[in-house]
Amino acid sequence: MRRTAQTGSGRSAEFDAIVVGAGFSGLFMLHSLRKLGLTVRVYEQGAGVGGTWYWNRYPGARCDSESVYYMFSDHMSEEILSEWTWSERYAAQPEILRYLEFVTDKMDLRRDIQFNARVASAVYDSGRGCWDIRLADGGTASARFLITAVGCLSATNTPSFPGIDTFAGESYHTGAWPHEGVDFTGKRVAVIGTGATAVQAVPEIAKQAAHVWVFQRTPNYDIPGRNRPLASDYATAVKADYKNLWQKARESGFGLPYQVVERSAVDYAPEERQAIFEAAWAKGGFYMGLETFSDYLVNKESNDTVSEFVRGKIREMVKDPATSELLAPKDHPFFTKRPPLENGYYEAFNRDNVTLLDARATPIEEITPRGVRMGEHEYEVDAIVYATGFDAMTGALFGMGITGRDGLRLRDKWRDGPRTYLGLTTHGFPNLFLITGPQSPSVLSNMPVSIEQNVEWIAGLVQYMLIHDLDAAEPAREAEDTWVAHHDEVAAATLLLGTDSWWVGANIPGKPRTLYPYVGGVGPFRVICQEVADKGYEGLVLTRHDATAPAPAG
Numbered sequence: 001m002r003r004t005a006q007t008g009s010g011r012s013a014e015f016d017a018i019v020v021g022a023g024f025s026g027l028f029m030l031h032s033l034r035k036l037g038l039t040v041r042v043y044e045q046g047a048g049v050g051g052t053w054y055w056n057r058y059p060g061a062r063c064d065s066e067s068v069y070y071m072f073s074d075h076m077s078e079e080i081l082s083e084w085t086w087s088e089r090y091a092a093q094p095e096i097l098r099y100l101e102f103v104t105d106k107m108d109l110r111r112d113i114q115f116n117a118r119v120a121s122a123v124y125d126s127g128r129g130c131w132d133i134r135l136a137d138g139g140t141a142s143a144r145f146l147i148t149a150v151g152c153l154s155a156t157n158t159p160s161f162p163g164i165d166t167f168a169g170e171s172y173h174t175g176a177w178p179h180e181g182v183d184f185t186g187k188r189v190a191v192i193g194t195g196a197t198a199v200q201a202v203p204e205i206a207k208q209a210a211h212v213w214v215f216q217r218t219p220n221y222d223i224p225g226r227n228r229p230l231a232s233d234y235a236t237a238v239k240a241d242y243k244n245l246w247q248k249a250r251e252s253g254f255g256l257p258y259q260v261v262e263r264s265a266v267d268y269a270p271e272e273r274q275a276i277f278e279a280a281w282a283k284g285g286f287y288m289g290l291e292t293f294s295d296y297l298v299n300k301e302s303n304d305t306v307s308e309f310v311r312g313k314i315r316e317m318v319k320d321p322a323t324s325e326l327l328a329p330k331d332h333p334f335f336t337k338r339p340p341l342e343n344g345y346y347e348a349f350n351r352d353n354v355t356l357l358d359a360r361a362t363p364i365e366e367i368t369p370r371g372v373r374m375g376e377h378e379y380e381v382d383a384i385v386y387a388t389g390f391d392a393m394t395g396a397l398f399g400m401g402i403t404g405r406d407g408l409r410l411r412d413k414w415r416d417g418p419r420t421y422l423g424l425t426t427h428g429f430p431n432l433f434l435i436t437g438p439q440s441p442s443v444l445s446n447m448p449v450s451i452e453q454n455v456e457w458i459a460g461l462v463q464y465m466l467i468h469d470l471d472a473a474e475p476a477r478e479a480e481d482t483w484v485a486h487h488d489e490v491a492a493a494t495l496l497l498g499t500d501s502w503w504v505g506a507n508i509p510g511k512p513r514t515l516y517p518y519v520g521g522v523g524p525f526r527v528i529c530q531e532v533a534d535k536g537y538e539g540l541v542l543t544r545h546d547a548t549a550p551a552p553a554g
């Protein structure tokens with residue numbers, strides 16, 4: 001493989017690889033490609049590293065994975081792993097951002113990152129065998145490899161409420177929060193949405209605001225996070241056992257080293273079940289979903305038991321019966337939408353200055369200059385917080401104007417839903433690699449674990465190509481068809497497609513309904529990817545640029 005792309009014009013910057021995004025994925029990809037001796041440029045839209053943790057600075061933003069597992073493993077750096085200690089069970093956004101900045105500086109990554117650089121288009125030139133990138137500011141660059149590290153939840157979604165631009169007060173989307181923060185002291189605030197973001201933000205906003213109206217369309221099964229300062233002996237114990245724990249996480253279903261017991265809730269007597277639920281509820285966190293019973297996603301009857309348990313807890317926690325009934329989900333099974341972790345959310349509804357509104361029974365009709373109108377009632381507010389989520393998994397990719405061979409736009413190819421091979425590659429787009437792409441475990445996992453696996457697989461493939469003097473890698477159409485069929489089959493065996501959620505694209509009008517992440521599990525996915533690699537990247541067509549026929553792959 002000729003390591004540096006030949007552009008012909010000589011004006012465009014040339015690299016071996018271009019990585020888009022400087023969050024967890026982009027930082028580890030940069031580090032991994034550098035180790036192979038490649039020249040790399042990372043383009044990052046923000047003015048700093050961090051990705052999600054750069055943009056989501058809303059009050060209460062914190063990680064829902066336990067922080068000791070929400071970091072790079074020793075595959076990034078043994079030194080960082082031993083030097084860094086988290087202060088809380090679930091790290092807050094400023095601490096995670098500090099961590100990523102620490103990693104960036106420690107690994108000297110900054111010099112290959114261009115900030116304030118939004119990729120406006122990425123077009124594959126078959127003649128030259130490289131990707132041509134155009135930035136929003138007009139800058140251009142070319143590279144043999146294009147790797148997207150844009151995150152799954154980075155293209156914000158603001159519903160097109162009529163009158164949205166007429167509001168005279170302050171408007172914020174949680175996913176693009178002002179860096180200087182927002183002071184809600186004494187203000188009347190509307191929070192639209194009740195997903196994981198709003199569940200974190202509402203208790204914090206309520207501490208300052210004169211009044212908060214929470215506009216709820218669908219209630220969620222919020223699990224107590226039970227955040228607390230991290231005991232130093234716990235952090236030390238985790239560090240001491242880190243290799244074992246991380247390996248367990250890699251082999252697990254969801255990228256967390258929890259003790260999953262294969263059992264169904266329906267096989268237990270009500271009292272036994274209750275004891276298991278209560279123990280997980282007291283522990284806090286995703287243990288409720290992962291360590292109690294293992295068949296919630298495939299067995300509605302089993303799921304009914306945990307759903308009813310959580311509803312009961314909500315009724316206990318929220319004093320006003322009408323409010324607690326409205327907060328108790330009945331329209332979908334537990335964990336078929338991402339359950340938020342709550343640290344004071346339900347309690348917030350016991351405050352006099354927080355009111356829950358039913359935006360399902362009476363939808364928001366318009367935003368007016370003074371506030372939010374539902375039916376006949378206009379709620380006059382000083383600020384509106386849109387906690388309305390993201391065009392997940394494909395929004396940011398489509399926003400980059402990716403165009404592959406023969407002028408095929410990714411947006412057009414995926415018009416009826418994503419089609420990928422392993423979620424990492426897609427036919428018609430040579431040398432385009434997607435980190436945490438659709439049809440990979442991605443958002444159905446503890447992200448750093450999936451990110452490391454994705455990055456290492458991509459770096460392994462690039463290394464293989466270097467060794468074998470190969471220029472281009474592209475999945476065969478049949479391999480892609482087989483993966484999509486497998487992905488769909490696994491998805492269809494679960495309850496996930498039956499619930500409206502962003503996991504199935506239901507939050508964006510017109511978006512194809514399909515399960516976007518792969519639900520086959522982090523461990524099994526890892527094994528599949530490894531087998532593909534062991535067979536000389538089976539399913540990928542690997543070619544030399546000057547050869548017309550595919551080069552032997554083995």
Ligand code: NAP
Pocket residue numbers: 061062063064065153159192193194195196197198200215216217218338359364387388389390443502507
């Ligand atoms: P979300 O889960 O998509 O929630 C968006 C909310 O806005 C939903 O309650 C939705 O209602 C509501 N909404 C959208 N359009 C509306 C409309 N027209 N009228 C009324 N309500 C409307 O977004 P999110 O809360 O930002 O969370 C997205 C994901 O980010 C989470 O699931 C999680 O994976 C991740 N996240 C992670 C963390 C963490 O780990 N620290 C924190 C926050 C978020 P419907 O449910 O009815 O659509």
